Amino acid sequence: MAEKKAPIGDEEILAKRISEQYRIKHSISNDVTIDGETYEFEPREISFPSSPQYRFLMTMPKNLDVIAPEHMKIKYPSENRPEIILSSGNTTLNLTFYYTNNTNTAHETRLTQYQAIFKHLNASNVFFSEKVNELESGLKVACFDFCGSALDGDVYYYYFFTDLPATTKAEIVGTFTCPFDLREKWEPLFWQMVETIKPISDDDLECPKPGEGGTKHA
Numbered sequence: 001m002a003e004k005k006a007p008i009g010d011e012e013i014l015a016k017r018i019s020e021q022y023r024i025k026h027s028i029s030n031d032v033t034i035d036g037e038t039y040e041f042e043p044r045e046i047s048f049p050s051s052p053q054y055r056f057l058m059t060m061p062k063n064l065d066v067i068a069p070e071h072m073k074i075k076y077p078s079e080n081r082p083e084i085i086l087s088s089g090n091t092t093l094n095l096t097f098y099y100t101n102n103t104n105t106a107h108e109t110r111l112t113q114y115q116a117i118f119k120h121l122n123a124s125n126v127f128f129s130e131k132v133n134e135l136e137s138g139l140k141v142a143c144f145d146f147c148g149s150a151l152d153g154d155v156y157y158y159y160f161f162t163d164l165p166a167t168t169k170a171e172i173v174g175t176f177t178c179p180f181d182l183r184e185k186w187e188p189l190f191w192q193m194v195e196t197i198k199p200i201s202d203d204d205l206e207c208p209k210p211g212e213g214g215t216k217h218a
Contacts, residue, residue, distance in 0.1 A: 026185065026188055026189060027192065028041040028059055028189055028192045028193060028196075029041075032189065034182060034185050034186065035092075035182060035185075037063070037088070037090075039061040039062070039063055040061065040062045040063075041059050041060060041061055041062070041193075042059065042060070042062050042207075043057050043058070043059050043196070043207045044057070044058060044059070044060055044207055044209065044210060045057055045200065045207045045209045046058060046084065046097060046209070046210070047209070048083055048084065048097075048098075048099055049083065050083060051099065051170070054099050054164060054170045054172070055199075055200045056164060056172065056197055056198060056199055056200060057196070057197070057198050057199075057200055057207055058193060058194075058196055058197045058198075059192075059193055059196040060086070060095060060193055061088070061093070063088045063089065063093070064086040064087065064088060064093065064095055064210065065086060065087070065210055066084075066085070066086060066087075066210050067085045067086065067087040067091070067094070071087065071091050072085055075087075075091060075094070076096075081096075082096035082097060082098040082175070083097065083098050083099070084096060084097040084098070084210070086210050092178060092179055092182075093176075093177070093178050093186075094175075094176070094177045094178075095174065095175070095176050095177075096174065096175050096177075097172060097173065097174045098173050099170045099171060099172050099173065100170070100171045100173065101169055101170065101171065102171045103163045103169050103170070103171050107132045107140055107141075107142040107161075108132055108142070110142065110161065110171075111130055111132065111142040111144060114144070114159065114161070115127065115130070115144055118146065118148075118157075118159075122148060122149070124148075124149065125146050125147065125148045126146055126147045127144065127145070127146040128144075128145050128146060128147075129144065129145060130142070130143065130144035131143055131144075135162075135194075135195055135197060135198070136195070136198075137197065137198035137199065139162045139163070139164075139197060139198065139199070140162060140163065141160055141161070141162040141194055141197065142160065142161055142162070143158065143159065143160040143191065143194060144159055145157060145158045145159065145187065145190075146159075147180050147183075153179060153180070154179070154180035154181075155177050155178070155179065155180060156177065156178050156179065156180045156182065156183040156186065156187070157175060157176070157177055158175065158176040158177075158186075158187065158190040158191075159173075159174075159175050160173075160174050160175075160194050161173040161174070162197060164199055165199055172197075174194075176190045176193075
């Protein structure tokens with residue numbers, strides 16, 4: 001006997017319902033469980049110890065904290081490592097930041113330049129998508145993502161950069177990384193986090209900074 005199919009209208013309703021349930025489960029407005037780990041998101045203040053005037057807010061997992069020195073040397077052996085490195089307790093999820101003064105070039109041009117650097121560093125890197133968007137905060141942000149290899153397996157990289165207001169003349173560059181097999185779950189969350197980036201103003205409530213009120217991951 002042939003399987004009875006739902007009317008087309010019912011299929012559309014069901015598909016929308018499933019899509020909405022997925023969106024709710026994979027939104028930084030809620031707790032998200034990935035690979036057995038539950039992540040709660042909150043706004044955090046990011047500032048650079050070397051240049052504390054470069055400050056901004058970004059929503060990210062509470063689970064991320066300043067990486068322990070012994071793990072930092074393993075995961076980021078180069079002395080030219082990012083100034084800020086945040087990591088989950090098991091170090092599978094990482095978020096890094098550094099800044100430059102490269103704000104005189106169009107975002108689209110810089111995006112192409114950054115991609116070319118990663119292609120030159122490793123020709124086997126596989127690139128997926130790119131975009132340049134204006135955020136609700138008024139900042140313009142550029143993103144691209146790719147798969148690269150590491151000692152502990154394939155890694156998913158989500159690279160983004162934006163310029164803080166003209167008075168600071170600072171380009172903020174960030175990178176999310178996670179195991180490549182978790183790409184489909186983390187990619188939409190990474191973008192949602194990027195969308196929350198905003199300069200800090202006097203009207204903003206004080207937000208926690210990484211390393212405050214917590215313990216560095218050992």
